[in-house]
Amino acid sequence: MSAEPAGGALVLPEAAPAVAAPRDRRLPTISLGIIATFVLVAILAPLLSPADPHDQSLRNRFKPPVWEEGGSWKYPLGTDRLGRDMLSRIIWGSRISLAAGVITVLLASAFGAAVGLVAGYYGGRVDAALMRMTDATMSFPVILLALILAVTVGPSFTNVVVAIAVILWARYARVIRGQVLTLMQLDFIAQARVAGAGAGRIITRHLFPNTLNTLVVLVTLQIGYVIILEASLSFLGAGIPPPTPAWGSMIAEGREFVTSAWWVSMFPGLAILLVVLAFNLLGDWLRDTFDPKLRQL
Amino acid sequence: MSQPVLDVRDLRTHLVTRWGTVKAVDGVSFRVSEGETLGLVGESGSGKSMTCLSIVRLVPRPAARILGGTVLLDGEDLLTKSEPEMQRIRGRKVAMILQDPMSSLNPVFSIGMQVREPLAMYHKLRGRALIQRAADLLASVRIPSPGARLRAFPHQLSGGMRQRVVGAMAIAAPPRLLIADEPTTSLDLTIQAQYLALLEELQERHRLALIFITHNLGIVSRICDRVAVMYAGRIVEMGPVRQLFAAPAHPYTRALLESIPRLGAKIERLAAIDGQPPDLARLPDGCAFAPRCPHVMERCRAEAPPEFVVSEGQVSRCWLAGR
Numbered sequence: 001m002s003a004e005p006a007g008g009a010l011v012l013p014e015a016a017p018a019v020a021a022p023r024d025r026r027l028p029t030i031s032l033g034i035i036a037t038f039v040l041v042a043i044l045a046p047l048l049s050p051a052d053p054h055d056q057s058l059r060n061r062f063k064p065p066v067w068e069e070g071g072s073w074k075y076p077l078g079t080d081r082l083g084r085d086m087l088s089r090i091i092w093g094s095r096i097s098l099a100a101g102v103i104t105v106l107l108a109s110a111f112g113a114a115v116g117l118v119a120g121y122y123g124g125r126v127d128a129a130l131m132r133m134t135d136a137t138m139s140f141p142v143i144l145l146a147l148i149l150a151v152t153v154g155p156s157f158t159n160v161v162v163a164i165a166v167i168l169w170a171r172y173a174r175v176i177r178g179q180v181l182t183l184m185q186l187d188f189i190a191q192a193r194v195a196g197a198g199a200g201r202i203i204t205r206h207l208f209p210n211t212l213n214t215l216v217v218l219v220t221l222q223i224g225y226v227i228i229l230e231a232s233l234s235f236l237g238a239g240i241p242p243p244t245p246a247w248g249s250m251i252a253e254g255r256e257f258v259t260s261a262w263w264v265s266m267f268p269g270l271a272i273l274l275v276v277l278a279f280n281l282l283g284d285w286l287r288d289t290f291d292p293k294l295r296q297l
Numbered sequence: 298m299s300q301p302v303l304d305v306r307d308l309r310t311h312l313v314t315r316w317g318t319v320k321a322v323d324g325v326s327f328r329v330s331e332g333e334t335l336g337l338v339g340e341s342g343s344g345k346s347m348t349c350l351s352i353v354r355l356v357p358r359p360a361a362r363i364l365g366g367t368v369l370l371d372g373e374d375l376l377t378k379s380e381p382e383m384q385r386i387r388g389r390k391v392a393m394i395l396q397d398p399m400s401s402l403n404p405v406f407s408i409g410m411q412v413r414e415p416l417a418m419y420h421k422l423r424g425r426a427l428i429q430r431a432a433d434l435l436a437s438v439r440i441p442s443p444g445a446r447l448r449a450f451p452h453q454l455s456g457g458m459r460q461r462v463v464g465a466m467a468i469a470a471p472p473r474l475l476i477a478d479e480p481t482t483s484l485d486l487t488i489q490a491q492y493l494a495l496l497e498e499l500q501e502r503h504r505l506a507l508i509f510i511t512h513n514l515g516i517v518s519r520i521c522d523r524v525a526v527m528y529a530g531r532i533v534e535m536g537p538v539r540q541l542f543a544a545p546a547h548p549y550t551r552a553l554l555e556s557i558p559r560l561g562a563k564i565e566r567l568a569a570i571d572g573q574p575p576d577l578a579r580l581p582d583g584c585a586f587a588p589r590c591p592h593v594m595e596r597c598r599a600e601a602p603p604e605f606v607v608s609e610g611q612v613s614r615c616w617l618a619g620r
Contacts, residue, residue, distance in 0.1 A: 124359060187401040191463065193355055194395070195415055196388035198381075205414075209405045 008166060028285045034278035038271075042094040049088035050076070053083050053245045054076050057083035062261040078263040081253060086263060097244040097275065100160060100230040101223040107165040111174025113211065117203050119173065120180025131177065132170040137170040142229060143236070150238035160239050164229055168222065179211050213290040221283035224276035231272050247272050300372075301328035302473050302506035303352070308366035310344075310351045313359075317578035321361065323346040323530035329474065329506040336521035336538070337510045338553070340574050345510045349476045350361040353391055355487055365397050371473060392467040394460075397533045402451040408435075409447030415469040438465040439495060457488035460462040464495065471503040478510045495522055511561050513526050514557055518542060523610075529575050529585035536611030545614035546605075549586050584615070592617060 041048060060083040064071045071078065077086035119130040146163035153159055183189060183206075192206050233239035234248025240247055247268035254264025310322035315411050322344045329335045337345045350356045351363050354375060368375040370390060378386065387393075395401055402411055412431045416422050422430055428447075435443035438461040451459060460480060467475060477496065481489040497520055500507050509521060518538055525535040526549065534547040545551040552570045572589035581587055587597040596616050604612045605619040 062301045187397045187399075188403045190355075191393075191395055191401045191466075193404075194353060194387055194393040195466065196384045196386070196418070198384050206403055212402070212405075 010100055028281055031197050031278040031281040034274055038275050041091055042098050045091050045095055049091040051087040053084060053092040054243055057085060065263050077267050080234045080264045086267055089250060090267055093245040093247045096240055097227050097230060101227040104161045104164045104226045105219050105222045108168035109172050109215060112169035113176045113215060115173040116176025117180055117207055120177040121203055130193050134170040134173045137167055140167055142167045142277040146233045147238045155238055155241045157240055160233055164226055175214060176211050179214055180207050183207055217283055217287045217290060220279055220286055224279035227276055301330045302371060303329045304369040306367045308351055309364045310347055310356055311364055311564055312361045319577040320530045325532055327525055329508060331506055332504045334507040334509055334521045335452050336517040336524040337480050337508060338512055338517055338528035343527040345527050346478055349478060353387055364560060388415060389470045390472050390612050391474045392472040393476040394463055394467050394480045396482050402459055404451055408449050410467055419470050434465045434469060455590055457484050460492060468499055476505045476508045529577060529580060534613045546607040546618040547615045548592050
């Protein structure tokens with residue numbers, strides 16, 4: 001029923017939402033929570049783990065997790081082929097995964113960012129040489145390099161970190177260089193130069209701080225990637241050598257028994273999934289918050 | 298007459314491009330004394346900015362190369378200095394203000410950090426003294442409540458305000474020579490007027506030699522003592538502002554002045570300069586302005602005119618002026 005007054009007051013059509021809904025800027029609590037939990041677990045591993053991850057007990061091989069038929073609270077997540085406690089191994093394994101992820105990415109980003117800054121700042125031949133080096137590096141498969149290292153020098157934590165970092169820096173170099181090229185067009189760089197700043201000062205005081213946003217986003221996204229790489233290498237036997245508990249090698253150990261003892265591969269797999277997902281979600285959020293234009297990362 | 302702060306003689310800077318070698322600065326000579334303002338006017342690409350970049354030796358490399366001439370700053374030739382020596386001269390003795398206030402400040406640092414940087418660098422100030430000087434410096438460019446502004450970030454300031462901050466940083470030393478490359482182009486008119494007044498005030502206080510690059514002849518007549526008109530890499534006419542505006546000897550200067558709209562003047566159409574700006578890679582043999590000149594003669598196409606003294610302090614590169 002319309003009781004409009006005569007003369008007809010102007011009725012505005014229902015206003016369409018003029019502005020798109022603002023992007024979700026809430027902190028990604030779940031991702032942060034997962035990451036914080038795993039970091040705490042890794043730090044407090046000696047206190048948290050119920051058993052020694054290396055303790056074998058052949059009588060207790062392939063004990064199922066507590067909620068399955070035949071499981072007990074002694075081994076909440078069951079035991080593996082050698083009767084080692086899965087929960088303890090996963091707890092200790094988080095140290096390896098997180099350490100590999102963080103150390104590798106820090107090494108790679110420091111070197112890559114330095115290369116990108118220098119290439120972008122000097123341009124010309126320096127840029128061409130460094131970027132060809134970067135291209136060559138990017139075209140080399142990480143897994144292959146790690147396998148070569150494992151075969152020639154022997155598998156170890158250091159070799160995994162080195163193998164991944166030696167390839168991974170190229171990504172940082174390329175992204176940072178691109179950013180430096182756009183920054184170099186801006187007047188504040190010219191203004192700094194006119195004010196008597198030299199190359200070192202411009203790179204450290206003006207260019208580097210302006211690339212930090214990108215670096216933080218890239219580092220976060222790459223930690224997840226490196227954790228997967230480390231796990232793949234361990235799975236292939238080119239990573240952390242046994243008996244050190246590493247999630248990748250734990251999955252590998254259980255793969256022959258997936259039909260009878262699924263938990264041996266399943267739980268380390270879940271751990272990887274959770275951590276990597278958390279880092280990726282956090283990275284996505286950081287990217288959207290800092291600069292929505294960084295879509296290509 | 299006092300000894301000039303800057304004495305540029307026969308400066309030549311060439312650009313090597315895909316289309317050929319461009320004589321961006323082709324034998325430019327001028328002087329600027331203490332407390333004097335020289336206006337550098339001309340079309341885009343006439344070599345104004347390149348001249349100034351050559352003075353501080355920051356021409357875009359590797360395309361551009363300074364081929365010859367001398368740039369005497371208080372009697373010392375800047376073209377023979379080493380790069381580390383030049384870094385100590387830039388900012389301390391020769392400062393420059395670039396045209397884009399939107400991007401001339403580093404977006405990630407507060408105004409305070411950026412204003413303190415040159416002070417710490419030039420005067421080795423630390424701690425409280427440094428903070429105090431930074432606030433004084435902002436106050437000297439008429440920024441209200443400088444203490445609070447020091448904590449602001451560039452994006453929180455207006456364009457005019459940012460340009461003042463850049464001005465403050467430029468006079469931190471204070472320098473002997475200040476080069477302002479179209480500093481008011483992107484400001485609106487009222488802010489422009491304020492900024493020009495500020496520049497004049499700063500110049501007076503520090504007895505700066507000032508080079509003001511612009512293509513706005515109104516600004517030139519307002520703040521410059523002398524003006525140099527550039528065309529295709531050369532100064533075609535130079536002289537005291539009043540004299541040159543009243544009696545331009547070069548047809549190009551005359552054409553430039555005629556193309557300014559004037560209030561109250563009864564003209565049907567605004568005069569424009571015929572023809573296209575010159576292709577700098579393929580300049581004619583003679584006078585570069587010859588193809589567009591209404592008074593062109595046989596001689597102009599064959600031979601480039603030398604500098605003729607037209608009147609006291611006014612020189613012109615035109616055969617007509619030489620007669």
